[in-house]
Amino acid sequence: MRLAIVGAGAVGTAVAELAGEYGHTVTGLADSSSGVADGDGVDVGATLERKRSEGTVGADAPGDVLQGPYDVLVEATPTTLGDAEPGFGHVRTALERDRHAVLANKGPVAERYGDVRALERESAGDVLFEATVGGAIPVLSTIADVGADNVSAVRGVLNGTANFVLSRMAAEGLSYEHVLAEAQDLGVAEADPSFDVEGTDAALKCVIVANVLAEDDGEFTLADAEVSGIRELPASALDLATEAGQTIRLIGEVSGGDVRVGPRLVPEHGTLAVGGTRNIVQLETAHAGRLNISGRGAGGPETASAVLADVGRLSE
Amino acid sequence: MSDSPDGVRSYTIRLELVDRPGELLRALAPIADNGGNLLSIFHERGNVTPRGQIPVEVDLEATPEQFDAIVDGLREAEITVIQAGAERYSEEVTVILVGHLVDTDLSNTLSTIQGSTGASVQALSLSAPEGTEAESSARLGLATHSGETDTVLADIREIAAEKGLRVIEPLTGGDAE
Numbered sequence: 262m263r264l265a266i267v268g269a270g271a272v273g274t275a276v277a278e279l280a281g282e283y284g285h286t287v288t289g290l291a292d293s294s295s296g297v298a299d300g301d302g303v304d305v306g307a308t309l310e311r312k313r314s315e316g317t318v319g320a321d322a323p324g325d326v327l328q329g330p331y332d333v334l335v336e337a338t339p340t341t342l343g344d345a346e347p348g349f350g351h352v353r354t355a356l357e358r359d360r361h362a363v364l365a366n367k368g369p370v371a372e373r374y375g376d377v378r379a380l381e382r383e384s385a386g387d388v389l390f391e392a393t394v395g396g397a398i399p400v401l402s403t404i405a406d407v408g409a410d411n412v413s414a415v416r417g418v419l420n421g422t423a424n425f426v427l428s429r430m431a432a433e434g435l436s437y438e439h440v441l442a443e444a445q446d447l448g449v450a451e452a453d454p455s456f457d458v459e460g461t462d463a464a465l466k467c468v469i470v471a472n473v474l475a476e477d478d479g480e481f482t483l484a485d486a487e488v489s490g491i492r493e494l495p496a497s498a499l500d501l502a503t504e505a506g507q508t509i510r511l512i513g514e515v516s517g518g519d520v521r522v523g524p525r526l527v528p529e530h531g532t533l534a535v536g537g538t539r540n541i542v543q544l545e546t547a548h549a550g551r552l553n554i555s556g557r558g559a560g561g562p563e564t565a566s567a568v569l570a571d572v573g574r575l576s577e
Numbered sequence: 578m579s580d581s582p583d584g585v586r587s588y589t590i591r592l593e594l595v596d597r598p599g600e601l602l603r604a605l606a607p608i609a610d611n612g613g614n615l616l617s618i619f620h621e622r623g624n625v626t627p628r629g630q631i632p633v634e635v636d637l638e639a640t641p642e643q644f645d646a647i648v649d650g651l652r653e654a655e656i657t658v659i660q661a662g663a664e665r666y667s668e669e670v671t672v673i674l675v676g677h678l679v680d681t682d683l684s685n686t687l688s689t690i691q692g693s694t695g696a697s698v699q700a701l702s703l704s705a706p707e708g709t710e711a712e713s714s715a716r717l718g719l720a721t722h723s724g725e726t727d728t729v730l731a732d733i734r735e736i737a738a739e740k741g742l743r744v745i746e747p748l749t750g751g752d753a754e
Contacts, residue, residue, distance in 0.1 A: 526748065
C-alpha cells in the first residue's frame with residue numbers, strides 16, 4: 262500500500278520508519294508546516310534527517326501531501342477536542358478522494374464519530390483507528406473479532422502517565438508532586454501533564470470504545486463521559502488503600518452506555534493493578550468470558566505497530 | 578440482626594417440614610455441621626400449611642460463608658427453605674474520601690452517609706499526616722443491603738460533591754471480586 266503520513270511526531274515518524282518492513286511504500290509525509298510527496302516513494306531516512314536538521318520535511322506544503330498519491334492516509338497529528346481539526350479535515354479529504362484513513366489521532370473518532378462514519382459511508386475508502394485506544398494493545402480489533410454485540414463492558418488502565426504516577430506513589434510512599442516531577446524528567450509525563458492526570462486522555466479512549474460498541478446506535482463525545490483525574494492525590498489515600506489490601510488506579514469504564522473515568526480502588530495484586538506505564542484492558546464478553554489484554558499503551562514504534570496492523574487489514 | 582467485627586451475623590431461615598418424627602432434628606443438623614450458632618426455633622406445630630407441612634422459623638448466627646453452606650446443606654437434605662438470607666447487610670464496600678475532611682465536619686459526613694444511603698459505616702481510618710489544615714484521606718468500611726451497593730456509591734458521590742470531597746470508589750464488577 263502507498264501511505265501518506267500526516268503528522269511527524271513520535272508516531273508519524275515511527276510509521277514512516279517501519280512502513281517498508283511491513284511491505285508498504287511511503288508516498289507522502291507532512292508535518293504542520295511542510296510536506297513531501299512522491300508517487301515513487303519518499304526517501305524516509307533523508308526526509309527525517311531533514312526534519313531534524315532543518316525543521317521541515319520537504320519543500321511541498323502539507324496540503325500537497327493530502328492531495329498527493331496514496332492509498333491510505335495515516336492521520337497522526339496531535340489530538341484536538343471540539344471540532345477535532347485539523348485531523349478531521351484530513352480524514353475528510355482522504356475519504357472524499359475515496360482513499361482509506363487510518364487514525365492515531367483520537368480527536369475525530371472521539372468528538373465527531375458520527376461525521377466520520379457518515380463520510381465513510383459515502384466513500385470507497387474505510388476508516389480504521391486501532392492505534393487510538395491502548396497504543397500497541399489490540400483493543401478495537403479484539404472487539405471486532407468478538408463482536409461488539411457480545412461485549413457488555415470494557416474497563417481498564419488506559420493512561421500510562423497516570424498509572425506511572427499512582428504505582429510509584431504507592432510503591433515508594435512519595436508525594437504526587439515528587440513523582441510527577443520524576444515522570445517529567447523521565448519523559449513519561451509532558452511539561453503540561455493535564456491531559457493525562459486529569460483523565461481526559463483515558464476518557465477519549467473510553468468514548469471511542471463506547472462509539473464502537475454502540476455500532477451507529479447513538480454517538481458519544483467527551484461531554485458524555487464522567488471524568489475525574491488524579492491531580493494532587495495525597496499519598497495518604499494510597500496508604501489507606503494499601504492497608505486494606507487495595508491500591509488506586511485511574512480506571513476507565515464503558516458499560517451500559519455509561520462512560521466513566523476516575524481513580525478507583527482495585528485489589529493490590531489484582532489483574533488491573535498493572536505497574537509503571539503499562540496499560541491493561543478488560544473485556545466482559547457474552548460467550549468468551551473475561552478477556553484481559555495488557556501491554557504498552559503509548560510510544561512511537563508501539564503505536565505505529567497498531568497503525569500498520571490497520572493498514573494490513575485494509576490490504577486484505 | 579447484628580453485625581460484629583469477625584463477620585458473624587444474625588440470620589433468620591423459614592423452613593417447611595414434613596410432619597414426621599425426627600424431621601426437626603434433621604433440619605437442624607446442617608446448622609450445627611457448618612458451625613452456625615442456633616439462637617431460637619419457632620416451631621408452629623398447630624399451623625399446618627396447605628401442603629400439610631409445618632412451618633418453622635430458625636434464628637441463628639453465622640458468618641456469610643457458613644450461612645451459605647447451611648442453606649446449601651438444607652437444600653441437599655431436601656428440606657424446603659422458604660426464605661433465607663434475611664440478613665440486613667450483605668455486602669461490604671470500601672471507599673476512600675479525600676479532601677478537607679476535618680474542616681468539612683467528618684462526623685457530619687459520616688452521619689449523612691449513614692442516614693441517607695441506608696449503609697452502615699462499620700470502620701473508619703483517617704490519615705492526616707500533614708495536620709488537619711491540609712488535605713487528608715479517610716477509608717470507610719461500609720455494609721450495604723444486598724444489591725444496593727451501586728445506589729449507595731452514587732449517593733456518596735453526591736454527598737461528597739456537596740462538600741467538595743473526592744471519592745475513590747471500589748471498582749464493582751471487574752476483577753474487584
